[in-house]
Amino acid sequence: MSLNQSPRADAGPAGAPEKSEPDARQRRTILIAVCVALMAVIASVSGLNVAQPELAVEFDASQSTILWMINVYTLSLAALLLPLGAVGDRLGRKPMLVAGLIVFGLASAAAGLAPSSEVMLAARVVAGIGAAMIMPITLAVITATFPEGERGRAIGVWTGVAGGGGILGMFLSAALVDVANWRWLFVLPVVLVVVALVMAVRSVPDSRETSRHSFDGVGALTSVAAVVGLVLFLQEGPERGWGEPATVIALVVGVAAAIAFVVWELRRRDAALLDVRLFRERGLAGGSITLLAVFGVQAGIFVVLFPFLQVVLGWSGLLSTVALMPMAVLMMASSGLAPALAERIGPRATMAIGIALAGLGLALMAAIVSVDGGYLSVLPGMLAMGTGMGLSMTPSTEAITGALPRERQGVASAVNDVTREFGTALGVALLGALLSAGYRSAIDTRLDGVPRDRADTAREGVANAIDAAHTAGPQARELVRAAEESFVDGWQQAMWAGVIVMGTLFLYILVRGPQRPVRTDAEPEPVDTVAE
Structure with a gap:
């Protein structure tokens, strides 16, 4: 089916009959199919986080092994996004999407049935490979299928799922762990894969790049x-x-x-494989830097929020995930609204507003958080952060995909996805390190009179301190309070660092943000297409 949005339809190979462009109903079905596939990939990034204790007991595994079970999926996904996105452009985006769904689904099923940690690790690596086949193609299908007037809204839906899908995945995963056991975590991605596979086979058209050059x-x-x-x-x-x-x-x-x-x-x-000179352009550079910073800050916030909700407030994993839902809902809603706002005031202004709101949210979380204030002391900042992220993500993604030609959308989508993954890893590492350093520095001043062995344990982290308090006798309450207040001090240090990042990004986007695209009456020349 032709993915060119010109009035004519292209014939397929060997005299295959011509097909018209996808109509509005089919485009909605295509969008649902790729978003369901994306949700399966995103949910698997964070799903295992809620089952770390259960995995350790099941496999008699160390914490290091458990972290590898979680991280090796992200590692293989991030490493293969760019080359597999380019392969999808050449071989055909629909075959790559279908093959990726099959690989990912089988690997997820194998992980759910894994009898040992070794099998689990292997299954997670293969699942990451399948995810790298899926993720860039989902966005490439949207940019190649939707006409210019609808493309921004469709990308807005995609970015909402990409941004909020992790939180929704954690919620569903936590619910499954609470009502069943950790193996049911993999039922969710398998079900999503089956739904996406059926819809993709029936409705997603194919397109591919015609290249005169060998693969890089x-x-x-x-x-x-x-x-x-x-x-x-x-x-x-x-x-x-x-x-x-x-x-x-x-x-x-x-x-x-x-x-x-x-x-x-x-x-x-x-x-x-990727013309790096394109990063001189405002769209690709501004969009990439924005996603790197925004996803880094989001990941860093989760590193801070979960210990606060679970350890300081004493909430369960499921309740803690539910507490993040207002942020996810606003993120997804504002992602959908961002294209209309960008149409009115331009992508640069829309991104700047989103970044400013995200910075405001971080400042609120730094300024008013307290142990006694509980959840309500962080909720306003979460709401502002979610809204700001949604407004900034959609025009950033559209700027990246718009910087590369239509026949290279698999590569463009992979650049978008790699940037997100790098941002996430960077945010967890840096904001997590700031939180830990701030906590240790603060608690050192609050341990006078606490026995040395318990003081050393308390310095390792807030969870360790509260666990040590169970055997601290009359000093238990004092130790718990010291750990909670020290955690808040470390929280504030991490959040103010995030404010500085957002402030710097805001100034950069004001000066070098993507400009409003010039509308043209004609779409690009058609790429080589495959009849359906």
Whole structure:
């Protein structure tokens, strides 16, 4: 089916009959199909977080192994997004989407039935590969199918699912763990995959890039090495220590591979996997930097919020996830409203408003949070943050996809997705480190009179301190209060750092943000299409 939005329809291969463009009803079905597929991928990023104790008991595994079960999925996903997005452009986006759904679904089922930690780790790696086949194609299908006047609204829905899907996934996962057990976590992605697969086979059209050049294998390999090295550095740094040999080696490999990738892509020019010169353009640079910062801050907020809700307030994992839902709902709603606002005032102004609201939310969470204030002391900041993120994400994504030609939308989508994954890893590492450092510094001044062994335990984290308080006798209440207040101090330090990031980003977007696109009467030349 032709994905070109010109009045004519293209014939498929071997004299296949011509097909008309997707009508409004079919476009809605296509949008639902790719968003369901995206939800399966996003939900699996965060789902296992709620079942860490159960996994440790089931497999008699260390905390390090459990973290690898969680992180190896994100690692393989992020590393393969760019090359698999380019492969999808060449081989056909629908075949890649269908194959990815099958791989991802089978791997998720294997993880749910895993008899050992080794099988679980292998299944998570394969699931990450399947997710990397799916994620860039979902956005590429939207940008290649929807006409210009509807594309922004469709991308708004996609970004809402991408931004809020993680919270919704955690909620459903926590509910499944509470009412059943951790193995039921994988029922959710399998069900979503089946629904998406049926809808994709029936409704999603195919398109592909016609290229005169061979696939950029060197660019693909160096991009994988760069992403693996840098993400490993960000994931392992807080756990192992930033100066440990393994952490430093990961950083060196990642930086060296990134430099090699840039040098090679500049030499390849027309045949490059990703023309890095495009980052000189406002749209690609501004959109990428915004998503990097916004998703970094969002991930950092979750690192702070969950211990506050679960340890300081004593809430269950399910209730803590429910507490995040207002933020997710506003994020998804404002993502849908952002295209209309961008149409009226321009993408740069819309992004700037969103970034300013996100910064305001962080400032509110830093200024009014307190142990005694509880959930209501963080709710206003969460609401402002969710609204701001939604307003900034959609025009950022549209700026990235609009910077590359239509036949390279798999690569454009992969750039968008890699930026999100890097931002998430960066936010967890840096804001998590600031929280930990602020907590340790604050609690050191509140441990006078506490026995040394319990004081040393309390310095490890707020959860450790509250656990140590159970055997602290008459000093228990004092130790708990010291840990809770110290956590709030560390929270404030992390949030003010986020405010500085958002303030810097706000100024950058005002100066170098994407400009309003110039409308044209004609769509781009059609790409090679496959008749359905």
